[in-house]
Amino acid sequence: MRSDSVLALLKFGPRQYIEPFVSEGLLYMNHVEYFSALEAGPERCDPNEGSLFMLQPRGVRIGFRTNPDEPYKSVGKLVRPVLFRGRTSSLPNIFCMHGVRASTATSLVDPRNFKFGDTFVLLKDGNEFLKRAVRTARDHGLEMRCRPVEYVDEVSQNGRLGPFRKYSRFSYESEVRLTVSPGIPGHRELRLGDLSDIVAMTGRLDAINDHIKLIPE
Numbered sequence: 001m002r003s004d005s006v007l008a009l010l011k012f013g014p015r016q017y018i019e020p021f022v023s024e025g026l027l028y029m030n031h032v033e034y035f036s037a038l039e040a041g042p043e044r045c046d047p048n049e050g051s052l053f054m055l056q057p058r059g060v061r062i063g064f065r066t067n068p069d070e071p072y073k074s075v076g077k078l079v080r081p082v083l084f085r086g087r088t089s090s091l092p093n094i095f096c097m098h099g100v101r102a103s104t105a106t107s108l109v110d111p112r113n114f115k116f117g118d119t120f121v122l123l124k125d126g127n128e129f130l131k132r133a134v135r136t137a138r139d140h141g142l143e144m145r146c147r148p149v150e151y152v153d154e155v156s157q158n159g160r161l162g163p164f165r166k167y168s169r170f171s172y173e174s175e176v177r178l179t180v181s182p183g184i185p186g187h188r189e190l191r192l193g194d195l196s197d198i199v200a201m202t203g204r205l206d207a208i209n210d211h212i213k214l215i216p217e
Contacts, residue, residue, distance in 0.1 A: 006099035006148055006176060007214070009126035010109070012205055013117035022121060022199055025192025027133065029093035031183055032163060092145075092163060092179035093188040095133075099148050099176040100212070108213065110172035114206045122212065124200035132192045133178055140190065142180045149175040 011021055020026040065072050100108055109120075123129050130146050137144035147164045151171040163179050180188060203211055 004101050004103045004148075006101055006126070008100040008212075009123045009129060009176060010098040010100065010208075011121045011123075012098055012113060013119060015117075015119040018117070018119040018121055018202065022195050022202065025132065025136075025190075025195045027095045027178065027190040027192065029095045029178070029180060029188045029190065031093050031185055031187065032091040033185075034187070092181045092183040094163060095178040097176045097178070099174050100214075101148070101174055109208050110174075111206075112172050116205070118205055119202060120205045120208050121202050122200040123195075123198055125198040128198050129192075129195065130178075132195075133190070136190050136192050137180050142182075142190075145179045145181075147177060149173075149177055 011018065013021070017028065098109065098113065133146065134144050145164075149170075150165050151168040152165055154167040154169070164177060166173075166175070180190070201211065
């Protein structure tokens with residue numbers, strides 16, 4: 001991730017949710033399970049959310065034994081990856097943002113992101129925003145982590161997943177996530193206070209690429 005740094009932070013959403021984000025610093029943080037059950041079509045729903053570890057089927061078989069002192073006998077090969085999920089109580093609540101990354105091509109924000117709402121907010125000081133978020137979480141006795149999502153190949157990925165790793169088919173989302181633990185079912189709300197001093201602009205999401213560009217220094 002160091003070679004593809006986040007240059008700017010944006011928040012997308014319906015206007016009625018963006019307004020309290022700016023005026024109150026409202027972070028509406030859904031539980032991980034919310035993202036695995038979204039009913040907005042396969043382009044948004046990720047049933048693998050909440051998975052902590054992935055085991056690819058290559059070279060793996062299911063074994064069984066009837067007695068503890070017997071060796072395992074093979075049943076057969078796995079036909080698809082195995083996903084290991086954690087206890088619901090151990091999973092965090094998540095606030096999602098969009099990060100403009102150093103690797104961004106001509107279209108800074110992929111139009112597929114326009115499904116997330118009608119309004120965007122561009123922060124002019126992402127570091128200050130994250131400081132306020134971490135401080136507020138700490139004041140509430142919560143642990144907050146802030147990190148860009150790493151996009152991995154679902155065919156070759158073997159090992160750890162978690163809330164900061166998603167399949168590469170979602171890479172156009174260019175997510176930056178804030179997580180708080182311990183998580184609670186449903187959602188959690190944190191209020192950072194008025195953010196207008198660190199907001200560069202708000203506007204219509206489907207016109208965002210008319211308003212931002214990368215400027216070489």
